[in-house]
Amino acid sequence: MISDLWYKNAVIYCLSVETFMDANGDGVGDFEGLSRRLDYIAGLGVTAIWLMPFQPSPGKDDGYDVSDYYNVDPRFGTLGDFVDFTHGCKQRGIRVLIDLVVNHTSDQHPWFQSARSDPKSPYRDWYIWSKTKPADADKGVVFPGVQESTWTRDEKAGEYYFHRFYKFQPDLNTANPMVQEEILKIMGFWIQLGVSGFRMDAVPFVIAEKGAEFKKPKSQFPMLRTFREFLQWRQGDSIILGEANILPEDNIQYFGDDGDRIQMMFNFPVNQSLFYALASGDTGLLVKALDETREKPQTAQFGQFLRNHDELDLGRLSKEQRQTVFEAFGPDKNMQLYDRGIRRRLAPMLGGDQRRLELAYSLMFSMPGTPVIRYGDEIGMGDDLELPERNCARTPMQWSDEPQGGFTRSDNPVLPVISKGPFSYDHLNVAEQRRLPTSLLNWMERLIRMRKEVPEIGWGDYRVIDTGKPGVLVMRYDWRNNSVLIVHNLYPEPVEIFVDPGCGEHSNLLIDIVDSESSKADDKGQHRLLLEAHAYRWFRVGGLDYLLRRTEI
Numbered sequence: 166m167i168s169d170l171w172y173k174n175a176v177i178y179c180l181s182v183e184t185f186m187d188a189n190g191d192g193v194g195d196f197e198g199l200s201r202r203l204d205y206i207a208g209l210g211v212t213a214i215w216l217m218p219f220q221p222s223p224g225k226d227d228g229y230d231v232s233d234y235y236n237v238d239p240r241f242g243t244l245g246d247f248v249d250f251t252h253g254c255k256q257r258g259i260r261v262l263i264d265l266v267v268n269h270t271s272d273q274h275p276w277f278q279s280a281r282s283d284p285k286s287p288y289r290d291w292y293i294w295s296k297t298k299p300a301d302a303d304k305g306v307v308f309p310g311v312q313e314s315t316w317t318r319d320e321k322a323g324e325y326y327f328h329r330f331y332k333f334q335p336d337l338n339t340a341n342p343m344v345q346e347e348i349l350k351i352m353g354f355w356i357q358l359g360v361s362g363f364r365m366d367a368v369p370f371v372i373a374e375k376g377a378e379f380k381k382p383k384s385q386f387p388m389l390r391t392f393r394e395f396l397q398w399r400q401g402d403s404i405i406l407g408e409a410n411i412l413p414e415d416n417i418q419y420f421g422d423d424g425d426r427i428q429m430m431f432n433f434p435v436n437q438s439l440f441y442a443l444a445s446g447d448t449g450l451l452v453k454a455l456d457e458t459r460e461k462p463q464t465a466q467f468g469q470f471l472r473n474h475d476e477l478d479l480g481r482l483s484k485e486q487r488q489t490v491f492e493a494f495g496p497d498k499n500m501q502l503y504d505r506g507i508r509r510r511l512a513p514m515l516g517g518d519q520r521r522l523e524l525a526y527s528l529m530f531s532m533p534g535t536p537v538i539r540y541g542d543e544i545g546m547g548d549d550l551e552l553p554e555r556n557c558a559r560t561p562m563q564w565s566d567e568p569q570g571g572f573t574r575s576d577n578p579v580l581p582v583i584s585k586g587p588f589s590y591d592h593l594n595v596a597e598q599r600r601l602p603t604s605l606l607n608w609m610e611r612l613i614r615m616r617k618e619v620p621e622i623g624w625g626d627y628r629v630i631d632t633g634k635p636g637v638l639v640m641r642y643d644w645r646n647n648s649v650l651i652v653h654n655l656y657p658e659p660v661e662i663f664v665d666p667g668c669g670e671h672s673n674l675l676i677d678i679v680d681s682e683s684s685k686a687d688d689k690g691q692h693r694l695l696l697e698a699h700a701y702r703w704f705r706v707g708g709l710d711y712l713l714r715r716t717e718i
């Protein structure tokens with residue numbers, strides 16, 4: 166049955182083992198600690214965990230520089246601990262996705278070490294070389310201001326090697342069939358250990374033609390089908406969630422016309438325009454991004470998100486739009502990164518204002534797709550702008566008001582726990598929020614429950630209903646004879662709107678599923694809704710009778 170596709174209505178929780186929970190007291194999070202916290206994650210209602218890289222790595226890019234694809238970094242535990250973890254997830258009905266970083270390896274990876282040492286090495290052709298420095302070497306850097314070039318000379322090899330990211334991350338020659346075979350082998354390995362799929366890092370670069378000879382590298386889309394086919398053959402319900410910050414017109418190439426390439430992608434256009442909407446109080450751009458990303462095969466799905474472990478990338482907004490977001494959420498230079506984004510966590514961006522945080526999450530959870538949240542977001546964790554680059558938003562989880570936020574018994578945590586200001590662990594932590602019925606944590610648990618009860622969002626068609634007020638977004642989802650109407654007021658003041666849900670005879674009644682403020686239409690079929698500042702309202706259209714007629718899911 167099509168509704169078996171678990172990822173269409175999942176709630177994904179992203180975390181880094183390194184900073185989640187330290188069980189052995191060495192200051193570094195580990196799988197044992199994470200396993201002990203699984204009931205917490207299950208209690209939130211999360212249905213899938215996405216783990217950031219945990220394989221052995223020199224750790225120069227937070228694990229995105231892998232030096233052994235078939236192991237667990239000893240700082241985090243053993244393969245045995247990993248399997249214990251995936252088993253614990255399975256028992257609780259939680260799926261596991263892991264990062265798959267195969268655009269590049271660490272320069273410490275034995276493949277690269279062999280490749281650079283000997284032109285005849287079987288691994289030489291696993292990387293991209295050039296005898297001379299390509300003319301465009303300084304173009305296309307991903308981390309401007311930190312990364313200087315995309316080609317660096319390796320003394321030992323006597324040649325230049327290509328690296329899309331930092332220079333310690335040499336790009337794999339993904340067009341090489343041997344490399345492709347190895348990528349499949351890596352996927353096959355982790356599938357056996359209990360994972361349900363992969364968040365594939367940097368997909369556009371994985372599939373790009375690579376080499377000095379390519380002036381305008383094309384994308385090799387069929388490669389995505391190769392990955393997909395292998396995965397489905399080994400384990401039918403496993404998926405690839407692609408990190409691909411691409412133009413909407415290319416989406417279909419990634420999903421495949423018949424949905425035969427990757428199953429999921431993060432929706433970067435919606436992410437950027439959602440922040441613009443929050444900053445400007447104008448939902449026009451968001452509606453446009455929704456429209457542009459509407460087309461996709463039935464089995465494909467978008468991952469919707471607010472913040473992740475990287476900077477909030479605003480690179481696809483116009484200069485003025487970006488400036489509007491900068492001014493609202495990251496006015497200081499130190500809050501901005503790589504000339505295109507903001508490196509803060511969401512809560513400090515919104516001034517720690519719970520009402521605005523609720524609005525932002527409610528909006529994101531109501532976007533067509535599957536919501537992805539990040540550890541710590543559920544309690545509104547802050548950032549530490551004294552830490553370099555993206556590390557500011559990667560500080561350890563704040564569990565309690567014990568020393569180091571209860572993250573570790575060590576006095577020397579892998580990254581400092583936030584211990585100053587309004588986001589300090591002594592008053593912002595899980596234990597505290599668990600006790601408080603009105604806390605963000607308890608609210609988030611309710612939001613997740615509600616989102617799971619509205620499968621129309623993951624499966625259905627949607628339309629935006631115009632109210633003539635750019636700061637108000639009204640969306641209606643329809644699926645299997647059910648309709649849901651979701652309303653957000655982005656204005657900082659109350660507003661009155663009139664809405665006809667457009668569901669004929671069923672439009673009469675709107676049943677509020679957040680609070681208990683249901684609404685009856687007037688004799689013209691219009692609902693008059695009075696929305697508080699930053700209000701969010703979720704309604705079932707047609708009331709209870711209609712609800713009972715709901716088709717089995």
Ligand code: NOJ
Binds near residue numbers: 226229330367474
């Ligand atoms: C994208 C990841 O999200 C980011 O953290 C990393 O630095 C680059 N890819 C390189 O792997």
